Amino acid sequence: MKARVTVTLKSGVLDPQGKAIEGALRSLGVDGVTSVRQGKVFDIELAGGDKAGAEAALKQAAEKLLANMVIENYRVEVLG
Amino acid sequence: MKAAILVFPGINRERDMARTLKLVSGRDPAMVWHAETALPAGTDLVVIPGGFSYGDYLRCGAIAARAPVMDAVRAHAAKGGLVLGVCNGFQILCESGLLPGLLMRNAGLKFICRDVYLRVERADTPFTAGYKKNQVIRVPVAHGEGNYIADGETIAKLEGEGRVLYRYASPDGMIDPDWNHNGAMNAIAGIVSERGNVLGMMPHPENHVDAAIGPTDGRGLFAGLNDHLAKAA
Known part of the structure; x- marks a missing residue:
């Protein structure tokens, strides 16, 4: 059986890596990315x-x- | 002082730590491999050194925190035994639940390797007995994930209970964002557990202990621990 677990930062937790990626997308000329x-x-x-x-x-x-439940949420999907 | 240093794959500061403990206490610490399930009999200080355990895979310290030896460390701490985690050791203590919060990527996104100044917030603990309250010490840091974060309630509890022992400060002891190199909440560099027997800190006091190499400000932490344990024995 295949499954996927997705781990994301809780809202409100500062994400410096996300910010850096956001900046890189802007400098690549990818339009419309707000976050x-x-x-x-x-x-x-x-x-x-x-x-x-x-x-x-x-x-x-x-x-x-x-x-790490201090800063992250997770989602479990069993794909069958 | 009968110290035990935990050794995980990818740790690289264990020999600096061993040298410092020998220098201060006159006694070689035991080196304890991560797969062990017990600490050497009579261990009164467990030290988790810095490095990159398991290559920082998943999250810094996440895999080391679940290693077999950590159950023995939890039991040691539950009996009131002293535990010191430095750098990756601090990250491991947070991931293991022995300390609250965790260490995020530095606010400036860069790995920072240089000397910083710390203000000693109180001197009446085993981990600060070698210093005076509000003394400023100069010690090195070397980390990419040292940005301490916890929820508001935890921060209020840490502050209210006087559990922040070391804070990033200016050379004259002022708390200032310009001197908080990694962006840690409340400029937190080191905190203790609720019972006060587990300290985690990002800077490396073990690297400033020998006048032949440079400043010796880090020595007070280990000398204080050694005196505390000698008195307790």
Whole structure:
């Protein structure tokens, strides 16, 4: 089973890397970008076909390691 | 002082730290590999040195914080044992939950490697006993992620409980954004846990201890710890 965990910064947390990317896009002449927030994507493969079990395992993975809940949020998608 | 230095893959300041601890206490610290599940018997100070544990993958300190030896460090801290984390060690302590908040990318986005000035906020702790309150010390920093951040409630608690022990300051001890090189909230350079027995700090006091190389302002931290532990023994 394939799944994706997306980790993003909580709103309000300053994102200096996002700011730098935003500046680089502007200097490349990409128009209309008003804000960039960067994050991480984890593509994960799991054994077995239990969707609810996979979601629970991924939630645990995100909270124990993939995200730091002080500044980050996460989203789990089981892609099947 | 019976110190133990934790060694993770990618750590690179453990020998500087060992040399300093030997210089101050006369005793070689134990070097403890990350896969160990216990600390040497009688350890009274655990030191987590600087470096780039696990290549800073995922987040600085995130993977080291989940290494087997950290359970032993948690148990040591829970008994009131002293823990000192410097630079990557501070990041590891935050990631492990032993200290609140965390260290973000420096506000100016650059890796900063130079001497800074710290104001010692109080002298009545094991980690500051070698200094006077409001003394300004000069010590080096070398980090890309040293920008301390925590939620408003945590910052208010840290300040209210006097848990900020070291703050970035000007050479005459003024708190000024121009001297807060990484943009840390409230110019925080070092904080202690609720019980006061776990200190995390970004600067490297262990690198300013020998007059043959330069300033010796960092020595007070280790001398203070050594005296504190000698008295406690």
